[in-house]
Amino acid sequence: MAEHIFPKAWLHTGLWTTFSVFGFLVLVQAQYMIDKTKALDDKILLGYAFRKLTMKSVDECFFHCYEDCFCMAFQMCQSTECQLLSTNQFQSSSALVTMKGCTYYDMLPDFEQIKKRGSCDPAYGCQIYTNLCPAGRRYVAITPKAYTTPRYLCHPLKSCRGYSNGPRVPGKYWVFDDNMNPFKIFCDFDPRTNATWTLVQSYQFKYNSIFNTAYSTDLPISENTPRWDAYRLSKSRMQSIQDDSNEFRVTCKYDADGVVYTDYLQVTKKQINLLIFPKSSKGQCRFVEHIDIRGQNCSKCTAYIHQSSNVLHFHAVSSYEDTNSCAFQPKSSPGCKNYGDISFGWYGCYNAENRCSSSVTATTQTWLGGS
Numbered sequence: 001m002a003e004h005i006f007p008k009a010w011l012h013t014g015l016w017t018t019f020s021v022f023g024f025l026v027l028v029q030a031q032y033m034i035d036k037t038k039a040l041d042d043k044i045l046l047g048y049a050f051r052k053l054t055m056k057s058v059d060e061c062f063f064h065c066y067e068d069c070f071c072m073a074f075q076m077c078q079s080t081e082c083q084l085l086s087t088n089q090f091q092s093s094s095a096l097v098t099m100k101g102c103t104y105y106d107m108l109p110d111f112e113q114i115k116k117r118g119s120c121d122p123a124y125g126c127q128i129y130t131n132l133c134p135a136g137r138r139y140v141a142i143t144p145k146a147y148t149t150p151r152y153l154c155h156p157l158k159s160c161r162g163y164s165n166g167p168r169v170p171g172k173y174w175v176f177d178d179n180m181n182p183f184k185i186f187c188d189f190d191p192r193t194n195a196t197w198t199l200v201q202s203y204q205f206k207y208n209s210i211f212n213t214a215y216s217t218d219l220p221i222s223e224n225t226p227r228w229d230a231y232r233l234s235k236s237r238m239q240s241i242q243d244d245s246n247e248f249r250v251t252c253k254y255d256a257d258g259v260v261y262t263d264y265l266q267v268t269k270k271q272i273n274l275l276i277f278p279k280s281s282k283g284q285c286r287f288v289e290h291i292d293i294r295g296q297n298c299s300k301c302t303a304y305i306h307q308s309s310n311v312l313h314f315h316a317v318s319s320y321e322d323t324n325s326c327a328f329q330p331k332s333s334p335g336c337k338n339y340g341d342i343s344f345g346w347y348g349c350y351n352a353e354n355r356c357s358s359s360v361t362a363t364t365q366t367w368l369g370g371s
Contacts, residue, residue, distance in 0.1 A: 045089060109149070158176060160173060162244075185198050199366075215274045215277075219235075246371070266291075267289060272305065287300070
């Protein structure tokens, strides 16, 4: 029979607290609930039970369904057998059949709770199990918008972000481009934060003339084999990775020293979109998260950034007359008085004290990613 319960019992199970109100069983701060008044007595969803458990109550069965990302509904048979279901009556109505001694329950989206939480974390409390997604795809939990909304989607691995919940060991990994063609990339994982970075370009200073082309130009170089001396992804692959990123950064000599924050740049995609920047032929004062040039640095400030469409590679300029309106004012080298010395690319006039241009084998890396 359907159950009507005024608030009485609180069930504490790990992260969650459940309570019953007029037949509704609710997990505090959760996204789903069950309405016991709408339970279907003597009914089951045939052929969709993927897990069977011995439970003492409907409350416990509800909790186990909630924490399993694959579970869309559940049914209790003979009062103790909890069967978790991979679909529900709204998705598979033809599978609903009569079975004496069993009761079917829907996992209902708690739209009021979802609205209160706003930008909630859809993965909270939902467990990821092996084989949830096929090889080459990653699990992504989603916020329900209807009774038929699945609790997760399997997205193709498009960047290093797809490996952020793994062992987080820097190295080469496989991803897919927008045409679902696999290719290998190099990933770096920030041990201080949850940030993940995908290498899209790296080159030695001696190859500067080859790499001084804007990111808006399609110039793939050794794109199927990540390497430090001469490597650049095609524009389409960069775009695919950028779609899965919210920041970019430039490092120097990562192959030799790892991440060093001297001669380093980090900017959000919202401030600068590498693949379409600039909106004008001249450089601009743009807001950066962090910039360091030869030990001179600032965070969350404006710096002079330049890139000419299809011609001039992205770079930052020190002590040039157009930089006067920018907050970041690093001193230039004596030999670059007319134009200022260049950092992070192009290197039209460079400073040998800059780690990226300190020798012919010094390297410059560009990464897409972020938190």
